Amino acid sequence: xNVLLWFKRDLRIHDHPALALAAxxxxxxxxxxxxxxxxxxxxxxxxxxxxxxxxxxxxRVDLGALGAPLIIRTGDAVETxxxxxxxHQISRIISHEETGNLWTYARDRRVGAWAxxxxxxxTELPQSGVIRRLAHRDGWAKARxxxxxxxxxxxxxxxxxxxxLEPGPIPTARALRLRPDPCPHRQTGGRTLAEATLQSFLQxxxxxxxxxxxxxxxxxxxxxxxxxxxxxxxxSVREVAQATAQRQSERAYGFGASLSSxxxxxxxxxxxxxKLEDQPSIETRCxxxxxxxxxxxxxxxxxxxxxxxxxxxxxxxxxxxxxLAATGWLNFRxxxxxxxxxxxxxxxxxxxxxxxxxxxxxxYDPGIHWPQVQMQSGTTGINTPRIYNPIKQGQDQDPAGTxxxxxxxxxxxxxxxxxxxxxxxxxxxxxxxxxxxHPIIDVxxxxxxxxxxxxxxxxxxxxxxxxxxxxQKHASRKDNxxxxxxxxxxxxPLPTPSAQTSFDF
DNA sequence: AGTGCAGTTGACTTT
DNA sequence: TAAAGTCAACTGCAC
Numbered sequence: 434x435n436v437l438l439w440f441k442r443d444l445r446i447h448d449h450p451a452l453a454l455a456a457x458x459x460x461x462x463x464x465x466x467x468x469x470x471x472x473x474x475x476x477x478x479x480x481x482x483x484x485x486x487x488x489x490x491x492x493r494v495d496l497g498a499l500g501a502p503l504i505i506r507t508g509d510a511v512e513t514x515x516x517x518x519x520x521h522q523i524s525r526i527i528s529h530e531e532t533g534n535l536w537t538y539a540r541d542r543r544v545g546a547w548a549x550x551x552x553x554x555x556t557e558l559p560q561s562g563v564i565r566r567l568a569h570r571d572g573w574a575k576a577r578x579x580x581x582x583x584x585x586x587x588x589x590x591x592x593x594x595x596x597x598l599e600p601g602p603i604p605t606a607r608a609l610r611l612r613p614d615p616c617p618h619r620q621t622g623g624r625t626l627a628e629a630t631l632q633s634f635l636q637x638x639x640x641x642x643x644x645x646x647x648x649x650x651x652x653x654x655x656x657x658x659x660x661x662x663x664x665x666x667x668x669s670v671r672e673v674a675q676a677t678a679q680r681q682s683e684r685a686y687g688f689g690a691s692l693s694s695x696x697x698x699x700x701x702x703x704x705x706x707x708k709l710e711d712q713p714s715i716e717t718r719c720x721x722x723x724x725x726x727x728x729x730x731x732x733x734x735x736x737x738x739x740x741x742x743x744x745x746x747x748x749x750x751x752x753x754x755x756x757l758a759a760t761g762w763l764n765f766r767x768x769x770x771x772x773x774x775x776x777x778x779x780x781x782x783x784x785x786x787x788x789x790x791x792x793x794x795x796x797y798d799p800g801i802h803w804p805q806v807q808m809q810s811g812t813t814g815i816n817t818p819r820i821y822n823p824i825k826q827g828q829d830q831d832p833a834g835t836x837x838x839x840x841x842x843x844x845x846x847x848x849x850x851x852x853x854x855x856x857x858x859x860x861x862x863x864x865x866x867x868x869x870x871h872p873i874i875d876v877x878x879x880x881x882x883x884x885x886x887x888x889x890x891x892x893x894x895x896x897x898x899x900x901x902x903x904x905q906k907h908a909s910r911k912d913n914x915x916x917x918x919x920x921x922x923x924x925x926p927l928p929t930p931s932a933q934t935s936f937d938f
Numbered sequence: 939a940g941t942g943c944a945g946t947t948g949a950c951t952t953t
Numbered sequence: 954t955a956a957a958g959t960c961a962a963c964t965g966c967a968c
Contacts, residue, residue: 809954819956820955822955
């Protein structure tokens with residue numbers, strides 16, 4: 434039986450369940466489909482394609498060593514698969530489950546419909562703790578841990594290739610007509626760098642992780658920097674978790690707290706992705722309907738551009754946005770801050786800002802991005818709004834001003850004590866509105882308005898029942914279930930409403 | 939030397 | 954992974 438092995442966000446040969454399954458079935462056609470329409474979406478960008486292209490080149494080498502070089506085709510997924518299955522007598526497609534955006538979700542349904550209509554079997558395997566068609570969240574955490582602890586899929590020693598196919602080029606950004614997207618400090622893709630980054634993190638960089646990850650200055654080194662490799666699947670979450678567990682077992686002095694903190698963040702990664710898997714509309718609709726009309730759907734273009742370009746006149750916020758544009762990466766806490774300031778202080782609808790932020794991330798992963806975007810916008814209805822103060826964050830996370838000055842060089846003449854609030858400086862009169870803009874909002878006033886509006890909605894009588902339903906569907910919970918037989922779970926009595934509100938979305 | 943008081947600190951609550 | 958508000962305990966100082 435000829436098998437089509439469809440690579441998506443799993444560009445590796447290590448711990449690759451779909452590859453392991455396909456290798457035992459017969460001759461394999463390993464395929465990646467470059468879908469031009471996907472790369473024109475507002476949440477994608479050339480920096481993501483560039484990283485993907487490097488990952489594909491690396492995968493092509495690794496698959497070549499197994500005897501079946503990667504076949505790359507550019508075009509519509511259904512048309513490409515239909516042609517290849519017909520031309521090469523393929524009766525089965527194997528891939529991993531993908532928790533992507535609405536576009537890839539719709540594409541997968543089209544592929545599924547085509548496969549059923551043409552008698553081709555399409556098998557999708559999980560590659561993380563995310564569970565497809567999950568009935569409810571009870572027992573999810575345990576199931577996720579079980580998956581993570583299961584031994585990795587073996588890499589086949591060799592593959593049976595199908596008869597000689599043209600490998601096909603990896604298209605350039607120009608060929609795909611991608612928008613210009615300069616990113617001078619972007620991370621580079623490929624398995625060699627992925628393994629080196631994992632090793633350097635576990636062996637040395639992780640030591641200060643727990644405390645250093647919060648600042649964009651120290652986080653650049655102390656964060657794992659594995660995100661783009663995980664987003665493209667160059668590394669599996671499981672191999673990262675198991676390598677971390679191995680390192681934990683060595684009891685390296687000074688690493689304990691940081692490594693367990695990192696493990697819990699790997700788990701949170703699956704937790705958030707599970708939300709989008711369960712409810713793809715999180716990409717476009719407010720999770721809590723009462724927050725749907727909160728902000729104008731047509732955003733203030735001046736504010737939107739100022740935020741995107743790092744020209745709001747709020748130094749630390751601008752520094753973070755410029756750093757992100759130039760590097761394709763930002764530490765997690767600052768991602769939360771830039772999203773929160775857009776949604777609260779600037780009162781911009783997350784559907785306008787979310788795609789702009791996504792296209793800045795080399796590591797854009799819809800399963801993490803969209804639930805986080807809503808969480809930092811106060812539209813989930815079940816988590817307490819966290820309104821970051823960009824001035825205070827600047828003072829806390831960049832006390833010496835190093836990061837702010839590096840990315841907003843216009844602030845050079847401003848004395849240290851006024852760096853985060855240059856409008857309070859005596860020299861500001863000749864400076865603001867000239868070299869650097871006046872702040873486009875007053876932080877204290879804007880935060881108060883946002884807080885009052887968002888809490889006003891939450892006090893409405895209809896708010897809480899809908900919020901409780903969202904908790905039931907999505908919230909993380911302490912394991913209050915006990916397994917009975919096989920995979921069935923029995924739900925214990927529901928927790929009290931007050932306990933529910935303490936759950937994290 | 940004890941008292942009153944303004945200002946600070948930290949735990950806890952509210953939004 | 955917030956920030957602001959509240960309140961009681963504490964501190965330093967004047968008298």
